[in-house]
Amino acid sequence: GAVVSQHPSRVICKSGTSVKIECRSxxxxxxxxxxxxxxxxxxLMLMATSNEGSKATYEQxxxxxxxxxxxxxxxxxTLTVTSAHPEDSSFYICSARTGVLAFFGQGxxxxxx
Amino acid sequence: xxxxxxxxQFLSIQEGxxxxxxxxxxxxxxxxxxxxxxxxxxxxxxxxxxxxxEVKKLKRLTFQFGDARKDSSLHITAAQPGDTGxxxxxxxMEYGNKLVFGAGTILRVKS
Numbered sequence: 400g401a402v403v404s405q406h407p408s409r410v411i412c413k414s415g416t417s418v419k420i421e422c423r424s425x426x427x428x429x430x431x432x433x434x435x436x437x438x439x440x441x442x443l444m445l446m447a448t449s450n451e452g453s454k455a456t457y458e459q460x461x462x463x464x465x466x467x468x469x470x471x472x473x474x475x476x477t478l479t480v481t482s483a484h485p486e487d488s489s490f491y492i493c494s495a496r497t498g499v500l501a502f503f504g505q506g507x508x509x510x511x512x
Numbered sequence: 513x514x515x516x517x518x519x520x521q522f523l524s525i526q527e528g529x530x531x532x533x534x535x536x537x538x539x540x541x542x543x544x545x546x547x548x549x550x551x552x553x554x555x556x557x558x559x560x561x562x563x564x565x566e567v568k569k570l571k572r573l574t575f576q577f578g579d580a581r582k583d584s585s586l587h588i589t590a591a592q593p594g595d596t597g598x599x600x601x602x603x604x605m606e607y608g609n610k611l612v613f614g615a616g617t618i619l620r621v622k623s
Contacts (some may be wrong), residue, residue: 405554433611442600442616443555448609492554494611499543499604501611503554 401427403495405504412483412511420478420507422493428473429495431487434466437506439488450474515539516601516614524620528590531552535601536583543604544584546575547613550597558586560604591621 402425410458412418422432429448435443447468449455465487467479476495480487492506517536525531535544543562547555559568561577561584568575572595575588588595601614 403554412555431609440598440618442598442613445610490552494554496611500560502555504555506552506554508552 401425401495401497401500401502403429403493403502405506405507408505409508410510412509414484414511415482417479417481418509420480420491420493420509422476422495422504424474424495424497424502425495427495429476429497430473431496432470432476433491433494433496433501434468434476434478435494437492443492449509457484477496479508480509483509485511487511509512515612516603518599518601518614518617520617521615522618522620524622525591527593527621527623529621531588531591531619533586533588533599533619534583535585535614536604538582539603540581541603542581544577544581545602545604546584546586547600548597549600549603549616555598555600588619591619593621593623596621597621 404423407419434446437443445458446461447455447457449468449470451470451473457463470476488511490506493504494501519534545560546558549555559575564579564581566577572589599617604617
């Protein structure tokens with residue numbers, strides 16, 4: 400089956416620093432990638448939809464200057480959490496679309512101290 | 513406002529019991545997908561239901577799509593501790609080109 404690799408799986412950073420999370424589709428080309436944030440015992444909340452070669456579309460309430468998304472190729476999208484603060488600590492998950500199906504990365508546990 | 517309502521929100525049962533999770537909406541969908549997520553991992557696609565009234569079986573899991581294609585259910589027979597996880601439904605991505613999820617159902621199966 401299709402594989403989506405997300406890296407890193409865990410990251411701890413200091414408050415005020417930036418963290419980049421990578422999402423790669425390993426065996427297919429993804430025209431669209433989605434980024435989600437998930438709090439404990441809750442569902443996935445869509446942050447933004449990223450199409451290759453164009454600007455990401457952010458959901459209401461998501462700061463685009465804080466959560467920078469780059470979808471430079473059909474197999475790679477990155478999410479950069481800029482000037483991270485403890486409230487940004489969360490589980491971030493990416494998803495890559497192929498046709499009508501979407502496959503998910505393993506998620507990234509971000510802890511800001 | 514969630515596009516899809518899932519119920520129950522939490523479910524804790526004993527091993528061997530049966531359970532049903534519901535996914536409801538006021539909108540009509542061309543298809544609907546069910547996912548299962550274990551803690552600390554990404555969701556995994558279980559099934560896609562397409563036709564109104566369709567029933568799909570995946571071992572002990574039975575998925576049904578409502579006749580009007582507005583709702584779906586997931587029934588688990590003889591639940592096992594390995595079924596523990598977060599179950600999510602999501603409509604076909606034609607809808608606004610987004611993949612959005614219902615609120616999810618947290619299932620815990622105790623041995």
